[in-house]
Amino acid sequence: MSIKVYVPRDSSALSLGAHDVAAAISAEAQARQQDIQLIRNGSRGMFWLEPMVEVETAQGRVAYGPVTPDDVASLFEADFLHGGKHPLSLGLTAEIAWLKKQERLTFARVGITDPVSLDDYIAHDGYRGLHNALKLSAAEIVKQVTDSGLRGRGGAAFPTGIKWNTVLNAPAEQKYIVCNADEGDSGTYSDRMIMEGDPYVLIEGMTIAGLAVGATQGYIYLRSEYPDALHILNEAIDHAYHAGYLGENILGSGHRFDLEVRRAAGAYVCGEETSLLESLEGKRGLVRFKPPLPAIEGLFGKPTVVNNVISLATVPIILDKGGEFYRDFGMGRSRGTLPIQLAGNLKQCGLVEKAFGITLRELLEDFGGGSASGKPIRAVQVGGPLGAYLPESQFDTPMDYEKFSEIWAVLGHGGVVAFDTSVDMAKMARYAFEFCAIESCGKCTPCRIGSTRGMEVMDKVMSGQNKDENIALVRDLSDTMLNGSLCALGGMTPFPVLSAINHFPEDFGLDKAQVAK
Amino acid sequence: MLDDQQVRIDGHINALRTLPGALLPILHAIQDDLGYVPESSYPTIAHALNLSIAEVHGVVTFYHHFRTQPVGKHILHICRAESCKAMGADALEAYAKKTLGIDYHQTTADGAITLEPIYCLGNCACSPSIAVDERVLGRVDEKRLNQIIAKAREAA
Numbered sequence A: 001m002s003i004k005v006y007v008p009r010d011s012s013a014l015s016l017g018a019h020d021v022a023a024a025i026s027a028e029a030q031a032r033q034q035d036i037q038l039i040r041n042g043s044r045g046m047f048w049l050e051p052m053v054e055v056e057t058a059q060g061r062v063a064y065g066p067v068t069p070d071d072v073a074s075l076f077e078a079d080f081l082h083g084g085k086h087p088l089s090l091g092l093t094a095e096i097a098w099l100k101k102q103e104r105l106t107f108a109r110v111g112i113t114d115p116v117s118l119d120d121y122i123a124h125d126g127y128r129g130l131h132n133a134l135k136l137s138a139a140e141i142v143k144q145v146t147d148s149g150l151r152g153r154g155g156a157a158f159p160t161g162i163k164w165n166t167v168l169n170a171p172a173e174q175k176y177i178v179c180n181a182d183e184g185d186s187g188t189y190s191d192r193m194i195m196e197g198d199p200y201v202l203i204e205g206m207t208i209a210g211l212a213v214g215a216t217q218g219y220i221y222l223r224s225e226y227p228d229a230l231h232i233l234n235e236a237i238d239h240a241y242h243a244g245y246l247g248e249n250i251l252g253s254g255h256r257f258d259l260e261v262r263r264a265a266g267a268y269v270c271g272e273e274t275s276l277l278e279s280l281e282g283k284r285g286l287v288r289f290k291p292p293l294p295a296i297e298g299l300f301g302k303p304t305v306v307n308n309v310i311s312l313a314t315v316p317i318i319l320d321k322g323g324e325f326y327r328d329f330g331m332g333r334s335r336g337t338l339p340i341q342l343a344g345n346l347k348q349c350g351l352v353e354k355a356f357g358i359t360l361r362e363l364l365e366d367f368g369g370g371s372a373s374g375k376p377i378r379a380v381q382v383g384g385p386l387g388a389y390l391p392e393s394q395f396d397t398p399m400d401y402e403k404f405s406e407i408w409a410v411l412g413h414g415g416v417v418a419f420d421t422s423v424d425m426a427k428m429a430r431y432a433f434e435f436c437a438i439e440s441c442g443k444c445t446p447c448r449i450g451s452t453r454g455m456e457v458m459d460k461v462m463s464g465q466n467k468d469e470n471i472a473l474v475r476d477l478s479d480t481m482l483n484g485s486l487c488a489l490g491g492m493t494p495f496p497v498l499s500a501i502n503h504f505p506e507d508f509g510l511d512k513a514q515v516a517k
Numbered sequence B: 001m002l003d004d005q006q007v008r009i010d011g012h013i014n015a016l017r018t019l020p021g022a023l024l025p026i027l028h029a030i031q032d033d034l035g036y037v038p039e040s041s042y043p044t045i046a047h048a049l050n051l052s053i054a055e056v057h058g059v060v061t062f063y064h065h066f067r068t069q070p071v072g073k074h075i076l077h078i079c080r081a082e083s084c085k086a087m088g089a090d091a092l093e094a095y096a097k098k099t100l101g102i103d104y105h106q107t108t109a110d111g112a113i114t115l116e117p118i119y120c121l122g123n124c125a126c127s128p129s130i131a132v133d134e135r136v137l138g139r140v141d142e143k144r145l146n147q148i149i150a151k152a153r154e155a156a
Ligand SMILES: Cc1cc2nc3c(=O)[nH]c(=O)nc-3n(C[C@H](O)[C@H](O)[C@H](O)COP(=O)(O)O)c2cc1C
Pocket: A151, A152, A153, A154, A155, A156, A157, A158, A160, A180, A181, A182, A183, A184, A185, A268, A269, A270, A271, A272, A273, A274, A306, A307, A308, A309, A311, A312, A487, A488, A489
C-alpha cells in the first residue's frame, strides 16, 4: 500500500513554498521508486512550522517542519516515510502541545482531511448535521442554533438564531442565504483557512441555514484576494452537486438549495452587510440605511440571512452534537469557541480555536511565544483595523465580548495583531484615518470628510504643531465620527485612534498625566 | 486587435448577462481576460444590463480591484495593513518604491512591473506579505523582494 504524505495547499503554506516542497517530494519518491500518495491538505494553523509535511504511520500522523525543498532528500534518507527521526521532526502531530491545548470544533477537520474530497469529509463526521437537520422542522433547526448561543463571528456578535428566526418568519416566495467571505480585517485569516481547508463544512452550514429559514439560493461573497479559496470552493460545490448534497432535491428530501460563489472586488466596506448586498446586486457598495434589516428586505429586496463564514461553518457541529454541547463551552454570554488568529510580531503565529475566556496574555505568551523580534510586546490590536489598541496592562482581559466592551475594545472577527516596542502609535493612529479615507463608501460626511481631516490633523500632531490644540481636534473629530456615521467604518475608526492616544500618549508627545483626565 | 477585443467582451457579456446581479461577474470576466476593463466596453455592458453608461462607470471606479488602463506584465502588490506593518511593511514598501523607481499605481519603464498597495492578503501569520499577480508570498525581506522582482522581470 502506498504511504500517505500530506503537504498543505493552504495559501499561507504556499506563500512559504509548499508547492515546491510537494514537487520535490514527488520527484524524490519517484527517483527512489517509493510508492507514496501525496495529499494536499489544509493547514493545521501552525504557520511558523509551514510548510509542514505529515506522514501517516502505524502510530498516527507524524510531522516535519518547516520543510524546504533542500530538506527533502535528507528526509527520505532519514526514512521519514516510516516516521524516521530528522532534525525537522515534530513527533506525532496530535501530540504537539500547541494543537493539543485547543478546542477545535469549527476547525475539527482543517489540516486533517483532503479539502476537496467529499468522501474524506464524510469519513470525518461531515454531513451529520445536515442529516439531523433533515429530520427536524425549520423552527426546530433554528431552536438548536439559538440554544447554542452562537453569536455572529463577523464582528457584530449578533445572536445567529435570532437573525434566522426573523428570516424564517418573514413570508416571501424567495429568500437567500448570503455568506460574508469578504474577510477584510488585517490579522484575520480564519475564513480563508476554512474555505481552503474544509469547504464542505461551509457548504453544509449554508445548506442547513437554507432549510432553517426556507431559502433555496445561497451566495458566497468572496474577496478577490482569495483566488485559491475560489478554486477550492468551486470544486467542492461541484462535487456536492454531483453527490446530491446541493441542488433541487437534497438527498432526496424534496428540499432545494443552490449555491454559487461571487467574487468581490477589493472594497473593505463591502464586508458591511448592506454594502455587500448592494455589491451582489451589481451596484456600487454604498451602505444602506437600516431599517429595513436585511433579514426582512435583503438581497434583491427579499428576506436574507447574512452570516460570516465562521458562523455558518459552526452550524454543522451544532446540528450534529446539539445546541447544548456547543453552549457548554465559553464564558458569560460568549458561548462556544472562537477561532483566534495570531498575527503580526509574534514568534508563533497561527490559528488557535479556544473556548471564550482565554486571556490575551495566554494567547500572546503561551501560544504566540512572545514577539518574533525578541523585543517586548508593546501594543496589540484586537478585532481588525477598527479595533482598539491594547497596552500591556490590559493583556489579562479574557476573550469575551462583554469583557472587551468594558475596556472599550472589541473582539471583532478574532484577529490579534501584536506590535513590539519599535511601533510608533501616532503613525498607527494616522494610518487608521488613512485606511478609513481610502475605504469610505462616501455616503456620510463624518466618515468621508472626517477621515481625511483626521489624517491632516495627525500630520500636524506628528510634526509637533500646536500639539494640544490638534489632539483636541482629533478627539472632536473622533466624537463626530463615533456618533454621526452610518456604519462602523466611520463609526469605529475612533477606536484605534483614541485607544492609541489614551494608552500611548508619549508617542503623541503628550505626558500620561495630561491624558488621564 | 481592437475588434478582437470587442468580440471577447461581447462573449463575456453574453455568457453572463442573465445572472442576477450580473455586472460584477461581467467586469471580472473582462478584466481576467484582458487585464483591465476598457472604457470602450461601457456602452455594450450598459446596453446589455439596461443601465446607464454613468452607472457602469460608477461601479467600475468604486472598486479598487478594477482597472481601466492596461498595466505592466506583472502586478506587485505590497500589503500595507497592520499585521504587515508590525513586521516592517513600511520599510519594505519604501524599498520596493526605491528599487523599482516608481510610486504606487505606476509601471516600470520596461513595462514589467506595476506597483500597487493592498490591504490584507489574509497571510497575516507570515507577515510581511506581498503578492505577484495572484501568488501570495510571505515573510518577504529585501533580499527576497529582489529575487522576486528579478524573476518577474525574467518572465516579463
Ligand atoms: C466596514 C465593515 C466591514 C465588515 N467586514 C466584514 C467582513 O469582512 N466579514 C464579515 O463577516 N463581517 C463583516 N462586517 C460585519 C457585517 O456587517 C455583518 O455584521 C456580518 O456579516 C454578519 O454576520 P455574522 O452575524 O455571522 O457575524 C463588517 C462590518 C463593517 C461595518
